Amino acid sequence: xxxxxxxxxxxxxxxxxxxxxxxxxxxxxxxxxxxxxxxxxxxxxxxxxxxxxxxxxxxxxxxxxxxxxxxxxxxxxxxxxxxxxxxxxxxxxxxxxxxxxxxxxxxxxxxxxxxxxxxxxxxxxxxxxxxxxxxxxxxxxxxxxxxxxxxxxxxxxxxxxxxxxxxxxxxxxxxxxxxxxxxxxxxxxxxxxxxxxxxxxxxxxxxxxxxxxxxxxxxxxxxxxxxxxx
Numbered sequence: 001x002x003x004x005x006x007x008x009x010x011x012x013x014x015x016x017x018x019x020x021x022x023x024x025x026x027x028x029x030x031x032x033x034x035x036x037x038x039x040x041x042x043x044x045x046x047x048x049x050x051x052x053x054x055x056x057x058x059x060x061x062x063x064x065x066x067x068x069x070x071x072x073x074x075x076x077x078x079x080x081x082x083x084x085x086x087x088x089x090x091x092x093x094x095x096x097x098x099x100x101x102x103x104x105x106x107x108x109x110x111x112x113x114x115x116x117x118x119x120x121x122x123x124x125x126x127x128x129x130x131x132x133x134x135x136x137x138x139x140x141x142x143x144x145x146x147x148x149x150x151x152x153x154x155x156x157x158x159x160x161x162x163x164x165x166x167x168x169x170x171x172x173x174x175x176x177x178x179x180x181x182x183x184x185x186x187x188x189x190x191x192x193x194x195x196x197x198x199x200x201x202x203x204x205x206x207x208x209x210x211x212x213x214x215x216x217x218x219x220x221x222x223x224x225x226x227x228x229x230x
Contacts, residue, residue: 003036004035006046007023008023019031027046029054041081046064063081071217075095098215102218102222108228112167113145114167114228116132116135118175119176125155126155127153128153129152132151133211134211157190164194166196169185172206174207176202205220
């Protein structure tokens with residue numbers, strides 16, 4: 001029985017009606033403990049560390065799972081959570097279904113170069129390098145990340161975007177909406193001069209489906225792979 005969650009947990013729809021305890025990197029111990037949980041489940045990306053220790057100090061059991069962004073990481077977290085909830089059989093059924101679903105995916109014949117931009121409005125745009133959830137999903141879907149010069153997310157100049165020469169530019173749905181949609185994205189400085197911009201290959205996938213690496217990871221990879229072949 002889920003009694004609360006962080007503000008980035010938007011799926012399934014039933015989650016919207018549950019109490020929120022803040023963004024997962026800035027959780028509030030008092031808010032969590034006020035819900036009287038029997039168990040708190042987090043990843044090693046949650047924090048601040050002092051709050052995690054405060055929860056531990058309260059006596060409430062807290063399980064901190066690896067936040068690695070990969071298909072294998074998603075399956076491992078499901079297995080760990082299933083064990084915590086004494087539901088190992090359900091966990092096994094879920095991970096098996098995920099693998100079976102992913103096996104049906106038809107990847108592009110030639111891996112396209114994909115540039116992922118994390119956008120929150122016209123003035124806030126960062127490009128995914130290596131060791132990111134976006135890069136992992138691009139590779140899972142049969143593409144290659146257009147940027148490999150750095151790890152994590154960084155602002156990227158128009159010149160660097162042109163040099164990356166992506167075949168597709170990928171956004172989350174909310175990110176693309178925040179800058180006015182695909183037509184506006186194709187006009188952005190740098191993108192407009194790339195094969196992706198010239199061919200209007202601007203695509204988006206639901207935020208959590210693309211970056212969440214949860215039970216719907218296979219679904220997200222299949223949706224992205226299809227978009228890279230249209």
